[in-house]
Amino acid sequence: MQVLHVGSFIGNIGDNANHQGLRRVIERTLDSGVNYHNWEIRRCYQNYNAPDQWRFDDEFVRCANEADLVVIGGGNFFEPWIEASATGTTIDLPLEQLTKITVPVAFYGVGFDTHKGFSDNTLGRFDRFVHACGGMPNVFLSFRNDGSKDNYHAAFPNHSVQPHIVPDGASFFQCEASTWLPDGSIYWAVNIAGDMKPLRFSGDSNGEWLRFLQNLACVLESNLGANPQVKIVLIPHIPSDLEAINSLLQVMDDFLVRSRVIVAPMWQGWDGCKVTFGLYKQCQLSISMRFHANITPMVMGVPTIGLASYPKIAALYREMGLKRQPVSAQASDFMTKLQCEIDLIKHSPEQVLTDYTQVLKAARSMVEPFERFLRQQFSLPQ
Known part of the structure; x- marks a missing residue:
């Protein structure tokens, strides 16, 4: 199983806990080994111009379709303040590119937050993006359980498409206790x-x-x-x-x-x-x-x-x-x-x-729609 994973891997360590926990869910649900290809989202920021930059362009679509699953998740990447973005957000993925992706795509637990501001234009673009995702059977669109649902309803009180609310992947994170701190305290x-x-x-x-x-x-x-x-x-x-x-x-x-x-x-x-x-x-x-x-x-x-x-x-x-x-x-x-x-x-x-x-x-209950999506996409027993 090949997974193209777009996320923050060199930012907040909480993002790493999020990704590691999410991968436990993916591997448990698919019951198979997974090879991940990390695409650092900071390298597609509009102000990032180093040689290893990438964009949500035809090359991204090509790489996405060579994978078995695309996961885009973690962070407040659905903040609708970026005027030059196709979606008004950090996920600058034009709809014509999104519709070219034929493999399953999961926007997992992305934060929606308007604290940086927004405009009618950016909200309009994000609205069209959400509607497009709602009409694509190979796309799973979800927000994180961090108040994004309330933020979304405040921005779109009459919206007909309701993204799933899923637990942050860190809800399933595990690690060994450190031994750095001496005993006795x-x-x-x-x-x-x-x-x-x-x-x-x-x-x-x-x-x-x-x-x-x-x-x-x-x-x-x-x-x-x-x-x-x-x-x-x-x-x-x-x-x-x-x-x-x-x-x-x-x-x-x-x-x-x-x-x-x-x-x-x-x-x-x-x-x-x-x-x-x-x-x-x-x-x-x-x-x-x-x-x-x-x-x-x-x-x-x-x-x-x-x-x-x-x-x-x-x-x-x-x-x-x-x-x-x-x-x-x-x-x-x-x-x-x-x-x-x-x-x-x-x-x-x-x-x-x-x-x-x-x-x-609550975490186990909230993640069930994502698990059902994976089983459906890969024809696994529900």
């Missing part, structure tokens, strides 16, 4: 994101960001003082996370930083993904701001507290049917709510982990 993973501050923090975004860091530092310092065995592991997912980590370290007590805080390596890509999420799996608690820093520890059985600074985190918890909700990074009672969540996990971890069975159950 209790480790809490902390992931914070300082990118997109104007979107994450309203009003005076820089001021709100600093207030968030100070409040988070206060909670962490208090818990380090009350729990001598605990050490904090700050985990970056992308390069800019290192800036956020440095900003947090600057507002924390210097002695605690030197003696009780560990900064994990910033290792991106396929292998870095396994190493980094292996560190999460070695921890007894995760306090997480990024999307994949929430879903991936959860499905690996690590008690997780979400820090919501972007709508997709709250949407993830809501769409997975979780009883507990993330803590708003801008809430006036942020410190109190965060401490309550920490206390719950410390004293009743089984209650939290029981809730995660709902995550796995």
Whole structure:
């Protein structure tokens, strides 16, 4: 089985977890070995002009039709703000090219988000793209369970074509626990994101960001003082996370930083993904701001507290049917709510982990339409 896979392979390690989990679903459903051909989506960005660039052109169609299956997935690639795109989005795939592809095509779990803006023209092009996909039996069009459904309904309230909503592939990700962290301590993973501050923090975004860091530092310092065995592991997912980590370290007590805080390596890509999420799996608690820093520890059985600074985190918890909700990074009672969540996990971890069975159950249910599509396309028993 030959699969042409378009996605982000050198970006956020969460994307790598997404792809690796999705491939487990594909291989399990098809019950066969698969050879993947990775097409890095960043090399088809309109501002990428290196010799190894590619486009959704005739050459792409030729390579697609030489494969058995085309998968395009991961990331907010359905953001309708690009005026020069055939679809108004990063997936700059003209309809005349799409209709030339004769093998099964799966747009799996692509995020639809209008936070970067849009116009009537870009929405119109995306609307035509969605309608075309809806009329092609060899195409599976789906959004990720990150609030994309609500964003789509807000942009197209009367749309007759409803893309499937599927779980992020990281819902099926697995890796071994790391052995990097020495025995004898209790480790809490902390992931914070300082990118997109104007979107994450309203009003005076820089001021709100600093207030968030100070409040988070206060909670962490208090818990380090009350729990001598605990050490904090700050985990970056992308390069800019290192800036956020440095900003947090600057507002924390210097002695605690030197003696009780560990900064994990910033290792991106396929292998870095396994190493980094292996560190999460070695921890007894995760306090997480990024999307994949929430879903991936959860499905690996690590008690997780979400820090919501972007709508997709709250949407993830809501769409997975979780009883507990993330803590708003801008809430006036942020410190109190965060401490309550920490206390719950410390004293009743089984209650939290029981809730995660709902995550796995919801993921298995949500991925079924994709599995049916694959079985139908390859004439496998349903």
